[in-house]
Every structure is written in structure tokens, then in C-alpha cells.
Amino acid sequence: MKRFLVSFTAFALVACLAVAGVIVLLNKVSTPATAAQRCTAQAQGQSWSLDPDQSRLAALIGIRAMERGMPARAATIALATAYQESKITNINYGDRDSLGIFQQRPSQGWGTREEVTDPVYATDAFYDVLAKVDGYESMAVTKAAQAVQRSAFPDAYADHEDMGRVWASALNGYSQASLTCILDPVADGDPHTPAEFKKILKTDLPQATASTIDAQEGQLAVEVDPERAAKKLNLGATQASRVGWAIAQWAVATAHATGATSVSFEDMRWDRDGGTWSVVTNTTDRVVVAFSR
Incomplete structure (x- = not known):
């Protein structure tokens, strides 16, 4: 009996190791580069x-507060809420009839199914109610x-307050x-264009206007005037510099969706190739976003 148990244990161990090896191999083979x-x-x-x-959704939620004339604290609350409710994902399911980024319920007057699964509508609906909460600016995120x-x-x-505050x-x-952002290179023939940006x-920050400018280094580019946007806001x-940095970092956060290859503002530039910001000598008071031809 003891010999049988030893043999069975050894067999089970070998089998487990074999399965583990297959899982590791499959992970190596099937994990996409985009992971x-x-x-x-x-x-x-x-x-x-x-x-x-x-x-992409965090960029919308974060900058939408500025578009609406609300403080960064509002964005902190919204981002923490969205992460807790949906992990900042526009899901089409939830508890009972809860849907979307904020898990809003049509049956509770938040809007139709189509509306609450529209990220812009859902974000504005959240901010609409938050703005009516007296003293929310100084409240704990949970409250x-x-x-x-x-x-x-x-x-x-509260578990997501720090994340919300930083973003x-x-x-x-x-x-x-x-x-x-660390992103894959833009694929050849990718349809992203300045028009899409x-x-x-216009959807996320209607008060900011992007204008197409002359191609630079074989690229297409658009620029946004932060001073003009600050005045319209x-x-x-x-506040032009702060608004410029808000737009520039929004542009980085949405680069996966827009296909942007670089974002420049003041004396800094983010490049898709390296995924980091670096100091440049050719400073600009406009937010310049470049795209591959």
C-alpha cells in the first residue's frame, strides 16, 4: 500500500509538472505583443x-471635469468610482440592470440602456449629480x-482614491x-488620421480646437492653442500652461485610439517609440500631436 502511495504521488507530481510546462509554453506562445x-x-x-x-476612458473622465468647470477633485472622485464600479471599462452587464463605466441603472432614472453605455453621456451624468452634492470638494471620496x-x-x-488622484x-x-504610455508601433496602413484625433x-473637450499644420519630418500633425482653450474654459x-499640460497628457492617454506618434508641449515631447517624455530644444507654446503618414 505504501509503495502504491509513493508511486501514485510520484505520478501525480510528474503529471502536474507536465501540465505546468504546457501552460507555460502556451502562455509564451499565445500572449500577444500588446500585453x-x-x-x-x-x-x-x-x-x-x-x-x-x-x-482612453480615464482620459475622458479626467479632462471632462475641466471641460465642465469642475475641480480636479471631481475627477479624482469620478475615476475612483469608475474603477470600483467597472475597472474603468464600458461593460454591458452588471448587478440587476447596472451598465456602463459607472454601472448606472436605467430603472433608477440614469437614462436608457444606450445612453448609460455611451461613455460621454455616462460621465456627464455622473458629474451632473456630483455637482449637486453640497461640499463634495472637501468630502472623503467614499462619502x-x-x-x-x-x-x-x-x-x-476609497481603495482607488490614490489612483484617481494621480490620474x-x-x-x-x-x-x-x-x-x-508604452504602446505598440502604429501598423502600416493604420487608418488613424488627424481628422480622427x-x-x-471635440467629443472629450469641445472648448479646445485642433488645427492641421504643415507636415514635419515626414509626419502629419495638428496643434492645439492652450491659451485659447483656457479662455474658452x-x-x-x-492657466494656459496647465490647460496645455492637461491636453498634452490627454493626447498621450488617447494615443492608442488616435494613432498619435508624438506629443509636444513647451520643452517636452512624448514619443511613441520610447514611451517617455524627454526634453527638446525646439520649445512650443502649442500642444503639437504628430501622426505617421
Whole structure:
């Protein structure tokens, strides 16, 4: 009996090792190159990463607060809420009839199924209610988010406050050159164009206007005037640099969707090839976003 147990144990161990080997091999074979793609925001010694699809939605949520004249704190609350509710993913399922980024329920008056699964509508709906919460700017994230969402687990929002704060800081221009993305190269024949960038910018930040400029180094490019945007946002020209950094880092966070190959502002440039910001000598007071031909 003892010999049987030893033999069986040895056989089971060999079988487990064989299965593990197959799993490792399959992981090596089937893991796509895009698995390493990620966007990272850093501030105050903290670093938080999202995948490109999450980053696209986080960019919308983060900069939409500025578009609406709300403080970065509002974006912190919204981002923490979205991560807790859906991991910042536009999902079409949830508890009962909850849907979308914020898991809003049509049966509770948030809108139709189509509306709450529209990221722009869902984000604006969240901010609409948050803006009516008296003193939300100084509230704990859990309390402010709960006033909007009425969750069964309100304390869970606090788990994502640091992430929300770091991303909100970058997407509202308070942390400069702090949001980076490591992305795959733009594929040959990729349909992304400056026109698509303009369309997405108009959706997320209507007060900013992108203009096509002369090709540079064999690329197509657009530029955004942050001073003009700051004035249209009623922030004044003195906030042009902050607005510029908000737009520049929004452009990096959405680069996977737009196909942008570089983003330049002031004396810094993010390049898709390296995935980081670097100092450049040719400074610009416009946000310049380049694309491959």
C-alpha cells in the first residue's frame, strides 16, 4: 500500500509538472505583443498603470471635469468610482440592470440602456449629480461617491482614491510630463488620421480646437492653442500652461485610439517609440500631436 502511495504521488507530481510546462509554453506562445501596452501616471511618489482601453476612458473622465468647470477633485472622485464600479471599462452587464463605466441603472432614472453605455453621456451624468452634492470638494471620496452612486459597498471607493488622484492630477495639468504610455508601433496602413484625433478631442473637450499644420519630418500633425482653450474654459490666459499640460497628457492617454506618434508641449515631447517624455530644444507654446503618414 505504501509503495502504491509513493508511486501514485510520484505520478501525480510528474503529471502536474507536465501540465505546468504546457501552460507555460502556451502562455509564451499565445500572449500577444500588446500585453505590455500600458499607460502610467505618476505623482507624489506614486505610480498607477492602466491598459490602453482603460486609459482612453480615464482620459475622458479626467479632462471632462475641466471641460465642465469642475475641480480636479471631481475627477479624482469620478475615476475612483469608475474603477470600483467597472475597472474603468464600458461593460454591458452588471448587478440587476447596472451598465456602463459607472454601472448606472436605467430603472433608477440614469437614462436608457444606450445612453448609460455611451461613455460621454455616462460621465456627464455622473458629474451632473456630483455637482449637486453640497461640499463634495472637501468630502472623503467614499462619502462623495456614495452620494452619487448609493452603492451597497461605499467604503470600497476609497481603495482607488490614490489612483484617481494621480490620474486626475495629470489630466488636469497639475502634474507635468507625468503621464506616459508604452504602446505598440502604429501598423502600416493604420487608418488613424488627424481628422480622427480632432473628432475625439471635440467629443472629450469641445472648448479646445485642433488645427492641421504643415507636415514635419515626414509626419502629419495638428496643434492645439492652450491659451485659447483656457479662455474658452473661463480659466484665463494665466492657466494656459496647465490647460496645455492637461491636453498634452490627454493626447498621450488617447494615443492608442488616435494613432498619435508624438506629443509636444513647451520643452517636452512624448514619443511613441520610447514611451517617455524627454526634453527638446525646439520649445512650443502649442500642444503639437504628430501622426505617421
